Amino acid sequence: MKIDIYSPESYTSGIPHEEFAWLRANAPVYWHQHPQGGGYWVVSRHADVVTVSRDFKTYSAEQGFVMVDDMDDDILQMVRNQLLGMDPPRHAPLRRAVITRFTSKRLAALEPQVREIARGIMERAGAMDELNFVEDLAGDLPTAVICSLLDIPEDMWPQIRRWSDLCTSASDPDLGGTPEEVNQASIEMGTYGFQLACERKDKGGDDLISLLINQEVDGEKVTEAEFASLFVQIAVAGNETTRGLISSGLYLLAKHPEAYRELEANPELLPSAVEEMLRWTCPLHYFRRTATCETELAGQVIAAGDRVVMLYSSANFDENVFIKPMDFDIHRNPNPHLAFGYGIHLCLGANLARMEARLFLEEFFRKFRGLELTGEPTYICSNLVHGYKEMPARLLARD
Template identity: 75%
Template sequence: MNIDVYNPDNYTRGIPHQQFAWLRDNAPVHWHEHPGGHGYWVLSKHADVLAVSRDFRTFSAEQGFVLVDDLPADILDMARNQLLGMDPPKHGPLRRAVITRFTSRMLAELEPRVRAITREVMAQITSPQEVNFVESLAGDLPTAVICSMLEIPRDMWGQIRRWSDMQTSASDPDLGGTEEEVNQASVEMGTYGFQLATERKNQGGDDLISLLINQEVEGHQVSEMEFASLFVQLTVAGNETTRGLISSGLYELLKRPDLYRQLRENPDQLPLAVEEMLRWTCPLHYFRRTATCDTEIRGQKVKAGDRVVMLYSSANFDEEVFDNPLEFDITREHNPHLAFGHGIHLCLGANLARLEAKIFFEEFFRHFDKVESNAEPVFIRSNMIHGFKDMPLTLTPAA
């Protein structure tokens, strides 16, 4: 079989399940050539992705960041200030500073706010209307939630999303741009985060930026420069993951009208259903690590400096872990999916994304009587981001 997990064109029809299944069966630690002249190890099995995620001493996020492509030196330096690109001991205090703001109590207090924002998003549609669901409802909610938490001025929300799309979907001609434009978007976004942090330092605010920039954890206070990189991570992840989860999740339900009705009539089943949506849609195909020393994975020798790619969208369909993995089962109870990663780099906003998705579907079922799919959705052309860029629906509000 011709295996190519790098070419973004191979993801324009969704997860290439046939190739990934072949890898799991025949080459779970697979050497893949990169167009840049180097190569990398591709891990397709759930157990191997877990093991590498847990072993941050042997597999570094910081050495080359988390992308399989090389970043320009100045962008790499900035990227390493993002939590997802840090190794211990630098990683721990900053993560704990952030995680104190994403507690269960905070999320419980945030729920009414998320619900109010969701209802406002739904209320934009007052009569039967055709929309690109990805850009309208599915995209509007996470942008509004994260920007509200950060108290970003409303007139900047669209810019935040454009910066985010430029960085995550650079390989898609409809969403990305030239390498220079993408790098410029990253710099502009970080600069804006630095500006916000500087403005709110020691000003006594209670927005998320003020809470992060003005607290000390284990003797460490988040600097304006650290926050600039953290800002990029929070806003990009806050937009991309939830948008993909909601749009792809709804698509799978619309393909299965019985499941759609089941959830609409039994919204208490949404928490399990959201976990299956996460497993199935898997917002990120991969993240990379770099070996810090000579080691082995499944008996395969891996040299210090080798790139190792954890293929989440393969691990989430590993037959050794999931019963009938190609069945979309909203009642699946054993579901150790890796949609949010694992280990010290587990996604900070995982529970916020779950909350947003649960509330979104509760309110969506209430607000719309009829939902019609007008055409097949179009996937983002990306070997990293798994999601739609276009999903045309006609939505008819309840009377």
């Protein structure tokens, strides 16, 4: 079988299930050519993705960061200040500092505010006739939540969203803009983060920025430059992914009216349904590691320095782990999907994203009796981000 899972165009019809199934069955650790020369290992089975994620000594996030394309040294230095780009021992102290804002107690305290935001969104949506569900509806909640956590002035929210979209969707000409604009976006966003850090240093605020910038990590304060990278990651990580979960999740419900009706009548089933949406929508197809030494995975020798790509969106459909993986089953239990990764880098915002999706759906059900798709949705053209860019729909108001 001809395998091309690098080209962003390979994802414009969604997850390439056929190719992924072939890889899992025939070449679970597969050498894939890279268009800029050389290649990389593609790991497609659930068990092997877990092994790579777990073994941070052999598979480094810091050495070459988490994107399949190698980065220039100056950018690599910058992204190594993101949690996602740190190995132990740097990783744990910073992660411990950030995680204090994402505990279940903190999230429970945040819930009324997030619900309020979701209600406002439904009110505004109620006045629209036909809309692009992704842009007009699903995107507002993640941006508002992340910006509230960071205490960013409301007039800056659209700008944060635009920057973060540019950072994640560079390969889609409809979204990404020119390479210069994409570079510019990450520089401007970092500069804005730097400014915020300077403003809030030693001011004793209670938002996530103040917490981070005034925090000692191993006896040293986070510098403004380190903070700027971290800021970009948190703002970007929380936007596109959660929007993808919400819009693709609702699409799945529109295509499975029996599940829609069941959830509408029994919202207590939403947490389990959201897990199944995560398995299906898997907003990030992959993250990468770099082998620190020669090793072996599923019988395949991997050389020191090799790139290793963990295909989450394949692992989530591994027939050795999920019974009838192609069934959308809101009652699936257990559901050990890998949409949030695994191991020391397991998504820090996982429970926040779950809560946002649940509250969005609860408020959606309250206001609307359904949605009608008025055209086929189109996928973002990307080998990293899995989600729709456009989903034309009409909302059916309750009478």
